[in-house]
Amino acid sequence: MDVIETEGIKVPNALIVSGLTHTEVDEEIYEFLKQFGSIDRVVKVSEKNSEFYGKAFVEYASGAAMEAFEKGLPIDKLCESDKRVVFHIEARAKVYSNEKGTDLTKTFLTDLQNIAKLSGRSFEHLLHDELSRITGLIKEQSGTGVLQVSVVRSAETASSPVSPDATLTDSGTDGQNLSLDPSNLTSRPPEKALPTQVGSVTSFFPYADDLNPPEVQRVVVEHIVKSSDFSSQIHAPAKLRPFSGKSPCPNFEVDYETWRSSIECHLADPSVSSAQLVRRIVDSLLPPAATVVKSLGPHANPKAFIDLLDSAYATVEDGDELFAQFLNVNQNSGEKPSNYLQRLQTFLNRIVKIKTIAPQDSDKQLLKQFCRGCWNNVLINNLQLEKRKDNPPTFPEFLLLLRVEEDKQTAKQTG
Known part of the structure; x- marks a missing residue:
């Protein structure tokens, strides 16, 4: 203690x-x-x-x-x-009072939030009820000094990011919105108290400075911001970058492969509905690409948009021919083994994408071609790569092995 x-x-x-x-x-x-x-x-x-x-x-x-x-x-x-x-x-006086007041406020708000979850009621409604009870208890002891806290019901829904100075909104169980405006947390003399407006509930608190110092107000505001539903907006995926399909690719646009990779990230996000994804696809497209999908309409499935764009702009390659080219990719003169491996991996990804090679066989094919096309036999022998063809390392493990061995050989040559 x-x-x-x-x-x-x-x-x-x-x-x-x-x-x-x-x-x-x-x-x-x-x-x-x-x-x-x-x-x-x-x-x-x-x-x-x-x-x-x-x-x-x-x-x-x-x-x-x-x-x-x-x-x-x-x-x-x-x-x-x-x-x-x-x-x-x-x-210690000021620091001690601020620390204790903040700790008590955090504990109170945490308990109140747990009660709100269990009861199914809005946190702000429960907070208002508790503040009303505190008002009654303090009025029994003294009637001097008031603090007006206005809790206003509003029909508007906030759509912009929230800051501690902004009105904070949370949906209640009755379908209405409850706004808590920190600007109302100010001390007022009894004779100058603002009249209650239509649709608002006003409470008066004696000893305003003691009951709600700025530190406590800040904790209340931060707590409500963190517990609101605005996190879904904050963590929303970024907009797709524009794509038109023009060649060469104009400035401030991306090529189709880059645009397609961004689509994969949006498809993997469970928080993005089909309608939202369609909207993002349409918003990112410029003519002539926008004209290609215009016939689908806004109610089509996202996959229909992607399949149509793939047929128009995706690279068309024959799988067998591409694999044959892969088997002829050798290390260039002066090229590091690690750079050669990365070049092989990029080539192999294209083959796996068109399903010529199964993903589970890609590591084995990568190791075989590396041993076939790499001219650094000392490195291959030191790492015993020929013996690992039945149990090949993954690409990240393989790349790390090569970089470590390259550093060792460089150190020997310069030492």
Whole structure:
């Protein structure tokens, strides 16, 4: 437990002193602090698991002594008897209240969110109910000072990214939207309180500054932003880059293979519906490619769009002929074995794509052709690649093996 709570330290009246030597030298700093007021007690922290371990709380008998330090803290005091020692003096009141207030608020909001999930009610509705209960409890104790928190029902749906300064919206179970505007979290005198508007619920809170300091307001706003449904907009896939099918490819456009790869990513995204994907495809196409798919209409399946565009713009290659070309790809003069492997892999991907070779056989074919076309027999023997044809490495493993071996051979030549 926090030493402040266990020792019952009066935080507004206390200073924290660090840099202590735990010898008679420390009496010098205590004598210095006595000049500003009567010291009620000194609490030295010896618990190793405490954040204040090795420090001491100097608690004054009254808060009047703290006024002398109000604008000067934190300060460093050089020890006169031992110039190697520097005492550091700071206050804890504001930091402690902010930390505790923030921790309590986070715990309260987490519990309230769990209740909302279990009950099926909107988090904002539950939050408003709890704030209303707090209002009633505080009104029983005092009627001075108010804080107006306006929770406004709105028919509009937010469509832009949310910032902490923006109105926060979450759909309730009744189909209406509940907006929480942080700009309404301001203190107002009772006689100047704004009248309740149509469609709004207004609550009044005594002791506004104590109940809702800026730190607590910030936590509430951040919590609502994180728990809203806007994450689906934030994580939405990026728009497809434009493609027209013109040759040569104009600036700010992509070729068909690049555009087609982007489509694969959108197809693999379960959050994108067929209608959304069709819309993105149509929006990305420019004439003449847009004219090719114009006859399909907006209600066609995405696959129909892709098949039609494949037939018009995809590279047409004979699988057997392409495989024969692959078997004749050899290492070029001066080409590193790792670069040769990458060139083979790119060629092989085209063959696998048109289903001439099964994907599970691609690693075996890659190793065979590498051993056939690579001129660096020393590297092949060192890695014993001929013996691994029945159990070939994957392309990433193979590439790493080659790069490591290349580095070894380069080191021997330059060493």
